[in-house]
Amino acid sequence: MTVLPSLVTVADLAARLGRTLTPTQELQAQALLDDASSVVRAYVRLDITRATTTDTFTMRRADPLLHRCGGVVTLPQRPVVDIASVSVNGTAMTDWWQDDNEILVRAWAWDQPPAAHRPPQVTVTYTHGWDPVPGDIQAIVMQAANRVLVNPSGIRSETVGGESVTYLIPAVGEYLGALLSNTEKKVLDRYRRTAASVRLRGC
Structure with a gap:
């Protein structure tokens, strides 16, 4: 089975974040970009890359x-x-x-x-x-990966009545992690394949 490359490079993500990643963060970022790329490909049902x-x-x-x-x-x-x-x-x-x-x-x-x-x-x-990968697809992959990179536990804190309260889910609903939000899915819908051919084998 062919392993598809990430739709975004670690260097692209670091540039978008405007900071230099440590070697440990680079490894984590690569894993997250791989996960987010797989999620996007599964949703649109396309390999995307040329x-x-x-x-x-x-x-x-x-x-x-x-x-x-x-x-x-x-x-x-x-x-x-x-x-x-x-x-x-x-x-x-x-x-x-x-x-x-x-x-x-x-x-x-x-x-x-x-x-x-x-x-x-x-x-x-x-x-x-596509070559290069469309910018809106790359933006969604980086956004999904960055959600986990900057907040791996999905923690949200706020002060209520002078006391600090911590939640494991964001105010808008469940913690998404590298999964796609409804808004991101709407952006990807223009690329999504709605029908499939019968594929017997790959060479």
Whole structure:
């Protein structure tokens, strides 16, 4: 399984905080940025960072009202930057075109039963993601990591009637830590993938 890099570097976080981190703080910051990056990726259902991937998908029949082609595959990672190769059932194909994050195979003879129960398998090598990572995504990752870095226990203190009172949750609700607030989710919704392709294997 490929380990994806953090969406923000420790140097970026230190620059945003305007201070120099100690070696111990750098290790903690890296772990928190890794956690926050994983949380953001899980929410938007995308790798986000630029990469080239080879995956195999199950072709689906095209909607004749929308596409005049033999079959369609939807690539799960966005944005699609480049498609290097497409093969169907192990045979390289050139008779295809791209429509956003979909690959449309111009002509394909679908098998009749019982072979029809084994739909064509499409292997695609494509480049996807952003370079650089969008600034609003980076801002949310840094914000989520910084919540834990500056206040790891989620402690909030205030003085009431001359006495100091300490809470383990903020006034607005439960302690989020590296998780996302509703406001952060709304910002990320513009990137979020709402539908998934069937991915069989990665190379």
